Amino acid sequence: MIIAVIIGMALVTMIPRFIPAFIVDKINFPSWINRWLNAIPYAALGALIFPGVLSVKQDQPLIGLAGGLVAIALAFFGFNIILVVVGAIATVFLLTF
Amino acid sequence: MTSKAIQEKHTSTRLMMIQKGIAKGIPIMMGYLPVALTYGVLAKQAGMSIFEITLMSVLVFAGASQFMGAGMIAIGTGAVEIIIATFVLNFRHFVMSLSFMNRLRGINLKWKVPLSLGLTDETFSVASIHSEEAKQDKGTYFYAALMITAYFSWVFGSFLGGVLGDIIPETLSQSMGVALYAMFIGLLIPSVKKELKFGLIAVIAMLVNGIFSQFVDTGWAIVAGTLIGGATGIILLKEDPQ
Incomplete structure (x- = not known):
């Protein structure tokens, strides 16, 4: 029974993932759609960061916010992304310890 | 140049792309391992077997929906409801895939289909920030290596979570929950500076x-x-x- 649920979940996840591979082979988009699609990564990053980052620690949005702000600062000063990640983890760890 | 020399040049470009893909996949791995471990633990508590826990990661490969799926299985939700909720939660990958596939227009469908199946929030974000590889020779190897690195850390972490149970202290695993957000921020900021x-x-x-x-x-x-x-x-x- 659980296996059937897993296969169902897999299908509804995989189909939307691969359909675009066929779409771009068939259709040439006008310039405005290309600009839209090129902006999608930045929009997706925004939507993935906020408000999700506030829920890192349940009921304490400020902790996630602090981790996020440290990440912004480290990234702004050009630190390697691994250090950005480690810095944010350390911040949250120290605040919840 | 002899054909052998050309062959060698191809191999070295390919190798370089694979190495680069793995390197760019490391931050994803750091984010995925603790999250996957937590998923494994949670799914075990929901009554799923190690095989089912791992199979879900192998076939679905989408973190948030797997947490939700395991949670819904735990409270005995019907299959249809779980599947519809998964569709809603993961539909964003359609939009992301359309954006990424539009970048890979010139590339053969034999590559595009597997690469599209490897898209998650994280692999999409890293792949999109490195859009120049789409136009480079052997660039597909970069994306494939990136996705495989992410995929294996996800599958392996889930399996480990199911087998070992709660091994990471709660404060640490909670702190590591910020990792993927920090990675998204670390990807976004350099682009904003430009x-x-x-x-x-x-x-x-x-x-x-x-x-x-x-x-x-x-x-x-x-x-x-x-x-x-x-x-x-x-x-x-x-x-x-x-």
């Missing part, structure tokens, strides 16, 4: 997501934020010279 308007697009998407998430499911709110935020790019961005 072009402020990328930041504007992201902030609009954040606000739209924040507003929509008050009224609709998280999945739809992220889709709305991504689409509406991205739409501002129609005005803000110039066409990419391809």
Whole structure:
């Protein structure tokens, strides 16, 4: 029974993932759609960061916010992304310890 | 040049792309391992077997929906409801895939289909920030190596979580929950430093997501934020010279 649920979940996840591979082979988009699609990564990053980052620690949005702000600062000063990640983890760890 | 020399050049470019892909996949791995471990533990508590826990990671490969799926299995939700909820939550990958596949236009369908199946929030974000590889020789190996690195850390972490149970102390695993957000921030900021308007697009998407998430499911709110935020790019961005 659980296996059937897993296969169902897999299908509804995989189909939307691969359909675009066929779409771009068939259709040439006008310039405005290309600009839209090129902006999608930045929009997706925004939507993935906020408000999700506030829920890192349940009921304490400020902790996630602090981790996020440290990440912004480290990234702004050009630190390697691994250090950005480690810095944010350390911040949250120290605040919840 | 002899054909052998050409052959060697191809191999070394391919190797370089694979190494680069793995290197760029390391931050994803750091984020995935603790999250996957937590998923494994949670799914075990939900009554799933190690085989089912791992199979879900192998076939679904989408973190948030797997947490939700395991949670719904635990409380005995019907299969159809779980599958519909998964569709809603993961539909954002359709939008992301359309954006990524549009970058890979010139590339053979034999590559595009497997690469599209490896798309998650994280692999999409890293792959999109490295869009120049799409035009380079053997660039597909870069994306494939990136996705395989992410995929294996996800599958392996889930399995380990199911086998070992709660091994990471709660404070640490909770702290590591910020890892993927920090990675998204670490990907976004350098682009914003280059072009402020990328930041504007992201902030609009954040606000739209924040507003929509008050009224609709998280999945739809992220889709709305991504689409509406991205739409501002129609005005803000110039066409990419391809």
